Amino acid sequence: MSDKRDLLVRATALLVGYGSTPESAVCPPIKVSLGRGEALAVVGANGTGKSTFLRAAAGLLEPLGGHVDVLGEPVDERSLRFRAEVAVVLDEDSYLPALTVREHLLLTARGHGMTQVSDLVTEVVEEFGLAPRQQALPTALSSGQRRRLLLASAFVRPRTLMLLDEPEQRLDAGMRDRLAERLVAERTGGGGVILATHDPVLVRTVATKALLIGEDQVRVVKPEQAAAAIEAL
Amino acid sequence: MTSLADATPITGRELRKLTRQATEAHGGGAVGELFEEVYTFVFSLLVAAAMAFGATQLLNTKLRPADAEAVLDPAWLGIAIAVVAVGSAVSLAARLGPIGLGGGEAAWLLPTPADRRGLLHPRLRIVTIVSAAVGAGIGVLAAALAGASGSGLGLGAGVGATLGLATVLAVARTQVGRSGRAAHPAVALGEGLVVLAPLLALAVVLLRPPAPSAPPSVVALALVAVLLVTSVLLLISTERHLDGISGAQIRARGAVTAYAAGAVTSLDTRELGRALSITSQPDSRRRSRGFGWVRGPLTALVSGDALVTLRSRRHVIAVVVWGLVPIVVTLAGWASWTTLVALLVAGYATALACAEGARRAEMAPVLDRAFPVAAEHVRRIRLIWPGFVLVIWSMVTVGVWAALTGLDVGEWLPLAAVAAPTFAAGAIRGAYRKAADWSKPLVANPMGPPIPPGLFGMVAKGPDIVVICLVPLILGVVAVASPVTLLPWQLAATLLAIAIGTHVPDPKGPFAQAMGNQSGNRS
Numbered sequence: 001m002s003d004k005r006d007l008l009v010r011a012t013a014l015l016v017g018y019g020s021t022p023e024s025a026v027c028p029p030i031k032v033s034l035g036r037g038e039a040l041a042v043v044g045a046n047g048t049g050k051s052t053f054l055r056a057a058a059g060l061l062e063p064l065g066g067h068v069d070v071l072g073e074p075v076d077e078r079s080l081r082f083r084a085e086v087a088v089v090l091d092e093d094s095y096l097p098a099l100t101v102r103e104h105l106l107l108t109a110r111g112h113g114m115t116q117v118s119d120l121v122t123e124v125v126e127e128f129g130l131a132p133r134q135q136a137l138p139t140a141l142s143s144g145q146r147r148r149l150l151l152a153s154a155f156v157r158p159r160t161l162m163l164l165d166e167p168e169q170r171l172d173a174g175m176r177d178r179l180a181e182r183l184v185a186e187r188t189g190g191g192g193v194i195l196a197t198h199d200p201v202l203v204r205t206v207a208t209k210a211l212l213i214g215e216d217q218v219r220v221v222k223p224e225q226a227a228a229a230i231e232a233l
Numbered sequence: 234m235t236s237l238a239d240a241t242p243i244t245g246r247e248l249r250k251l252t253r254q255a256t257e258a259h260g261g262g263a264v265g266e267l268f269e270e271v272y273t274f275v276f277s278l279l280v281a282a283a284m285a286f287g288a289t290q291l292l293n294t295k296l297r298p299a300d301a302e303a304v305l306d307p308a309w310l311g312i313a314i315a316v317v318a319v320g321s322a323v324s325l326a327a328r329l330g331p332i333g334l335g336g337g338e339a340a341w342l343l344p345t346p347a348d349r350r351g352l353l354h355p356r357l358r359i360v361t362i363v364s365a366a367v368g369a370g371i372g373v374l375a376a377a378l379a380g381a382s383g384s385g386l387g388l389g390a391g392v393g394a395t396l397g398l399a400t401v402l403a404v405a406r407t408q409v410g411r412s413g414r415a416a417h418p419a420v421a422l423g424e425g426l427v428v429l430a431p432l433l434a435l436a437v438v439l440l441r442p443p444a445p446s447a448p449p450s451v452v453a454l455a456l457v458a459v460l461l462v463t464s465v466l467l468l469i470s471t472e473r474h475l476d477g478i479s480g481a482q483i484r485a486r487g488a489v490t491a492y493a494a495g496a497v498t499s500l501d502t503r504e505l506g507r508a509l510s511i512t513s514q515p516d517s518r519r520r521s522r523g524f525g526w527v528r529g530p531l532t533a534l535v536s537g538d539a540l541v542t543l544r545s546r547r548h549v550i551a552v553v554v555w556g557l558v559p560i561v562v563t564l565a566g567w568a569s570w571t572t573l574v575a576l577l578v579a580g581y582a583t584a585l586a587c588a589e590g591a592r593r594a595e596m597a598p599v600l601d602r603a604f605p606v607a608a609e610h611v612r613r614i615r616l617i618w619p620g621f622v623l624v625i626w627s628m629v630t631v632g633v634w635a636a637l638t639g640l641d642v643g644e645w646l647p648l649a650a651v652a653a654p655t656f657a658a659g660a661i662r663g664a665y666r667k668a669a670d671w672s673k674p675l676v677a678n679p680m681g682p683p684i685p686p687g688l689f690g691m692v693a694k695g696p697d698i699v700v701i702c703l704v705p706l707i708l709g710v711v712a713v714a715s716p717v718t719l720l721p722w723q724l725a726a727t728l729l730a731i732a733i734g735t736h737v738p739d740p741k742g743p744f745a746q747a748m749g750n751q752s753g754n755r756s
């Protein structure tokens with residue numbers, strides 16, 4: 001069992017939803033934990049509450065019941081520590097319109113106190129297939145390229161935990177493979193990853209365990225079971 | 234089964250008729266409701282026109298030179314306003330398309346085999362009517378400022394309407410039947426005219442030419458006739474080339490128009506600014522900056538905010554134009570209240586232009602969460618860039634005002650510098666204000682259409698602290714009280730403005746809980 005210091009996320013009887021009472025929860029109570037070196041795939045049909053759980057874990061949605069701790073404390077996305085250690089990529093199309101792709105990544109890295117970032121940014125830009133478009137402004141990118149930019153920005157900054165909502169969205173097959181490799185490296189390097197996904201390959205490759213969210217129950221299962229569940233949907 | 238060859242494609246006109254009939258069939262509106270709608274619209278229009286005309290008459294009376302000191306005749310002001318209006322019309326028409334289909338219309342009507350010309354006719358008609366109507370309004374305003382009455386106002390309306398029509402249709406003509414890339418030069422031309430207006434006013438107050446007299450009626454009528462013929466030719470040419478606009482262009486322009494229209498309807502200037510920025514942005518830059526000077530979140534946030542302003546021509550122009558306005562008003566020799574109004578309005582508008590980074594972050598809070606800064610500090614950091622610009626801006630404008638009015642510039646500059654962050658604090662407060670809740674029951678009001686609760690409170694958020702916390706400076710300008718005496722009071726008021734403007738509500742606090750967490754987890 002993980003030491004408390006190694007526990008990155010712990011949800012206990014967590015109820016999530018967009019109402020104000022426990023009755024408006026979108027799924028049954030969630031109990032799950034994530035330690036360093038682990039990757040949790042959150043799996044379920046559309047509308048079962050994967051993204052809602054992720055938003056609660058990211059501190060962007062107040063739980064309707066239960067608790068969620070991140071980095072050993074009740075989740076607070078407004079805190080300096082959370083923002084310094086947790087990289088969150090949800091389904092938000094957000095960028096500064098005046099900055100190029102490369103500038104976004106440079107500013108993110110330097111903003112997190114990193115120096116000598118040019119090589120890192122070049123590497124990430126190439127790995128995410130953004131090299132030909134690195135001088136482009138975000139408004140001139142396709143939705144898939146903007147998605148890559150958001151994902152790339154999570155990899156140029158320091159982090160202990162990554163929260164990713166359907167990172168495979170709008171990515172081609174090659175890019176999905178490279179993303180999987182990155183996430184595996186993240187996990188084996190001692191970081192933690194939670195990703196809501198519909199991609200069975202990503203689940204099998206990256207996850208060490210999975211949270212299978214159904215209408216009647218929420219279970220922590222093995223990645224293979226979760227991948228099979230996705231394929232059966 | 235009917236083969237494809239047997240099918241007769243529906244025309245755009247027929248399709249529009251069908252959708253209109255379906256809308257009317259499902260609308261359920263009675264004649265009484267239609268009357269109420271028309272009545273409300275006409276009444277609102279009349280109230281607005283009466284208010285504008287009253288304000289013009291007041292300006293005309295107050296600004297007409299009563300003595301040798303006033304050097305900017307309202308007639309020149311009318312010309313400057315007309316130049317701004319033409320520039321804005323060119324820029325706006327270029328940014329908005331101006332002919333497109335947005336939302337459901339684009340999704341459902343464009344894939345049909347119906348001809349584009351028939352589908353786009355209503356848009357062209359709306360553009361024609363609106364440009365003529367707005368032009369007529371501006372024409373009346375300019376004529377009234379020039380002291381015209383009766384038939385003079387009518388001629389002003391005629392010149393304005395045909396000028397507006399010709400201007401917008403000229404832009405529309407450049408954007409039909411082509412790739413639509415003509416938007417960029419048209420936007421630049423429009424913005425150039427907007428910059429020209431305050432420069433013209435500045436030249437007038439410096440060179441002091443005689444006030445222009447209204448042209449003879451025959452000349453004005455000839456001008457109307459020329460502009461009208463030009464407009465008709467442009468209209469015919471534009472209409473003939475409607476089929477040439479690609480589906481992608483129609484969708485893109487329609488989306489921008491719908492975005493801007495939604496922003497205007499909800500009185501949200503933040504959304505309007507974003508909508509108008511879409512078509513004028515370049516696709517790429519020659520090279521990226523290395524940000525070698527960035528050493529952590531503070532410098533990263535400030536650098537981001539600065540680049541958002543400096544790389545946007547629209548925002549740079551706003552800073553320049555609004556910087557010139559108080560100087561022109563001061564040089565014009567009008568009453569001190571006009572200087573004060575110009576100072577407050579221009580200062581806040583400049584701060585808004587520099588707070589675009591915060592306005593963006595309000596739309597996408599992830600921009601505030603992207604750096605390791607606690608939520609309560611982010612807004613204070615976002616105050617730095619607009620605060621810096623406003624300190625320079627205030628020292629220049631107040632310094633010029635003090636010098637021209639024979640006051641001790643050295644005494645006024647510290648007061649200007651201390652007062653400046655108040656504008657920035659107001660802009661930051663306005664940037665992060667909560668949008669009006671359109672899901673709640675609307676509140677009826679006698680001035681026009683029903684409005685959502687809290688709309689006026691939302692609009693006032695930002696300007697409120699500018700006006701309240703600049704009271705010491707206001708007293709100084711109007712009453713010409715000693716700036717040295719006012720300085721500590723202004724310092725206290727500025728600190729209060731900063732505290733209010735950068736305050737981040739705690740979503741778990743008792744007030745937020747009572748409000749149902751509506752303040753959310755912003756920044």
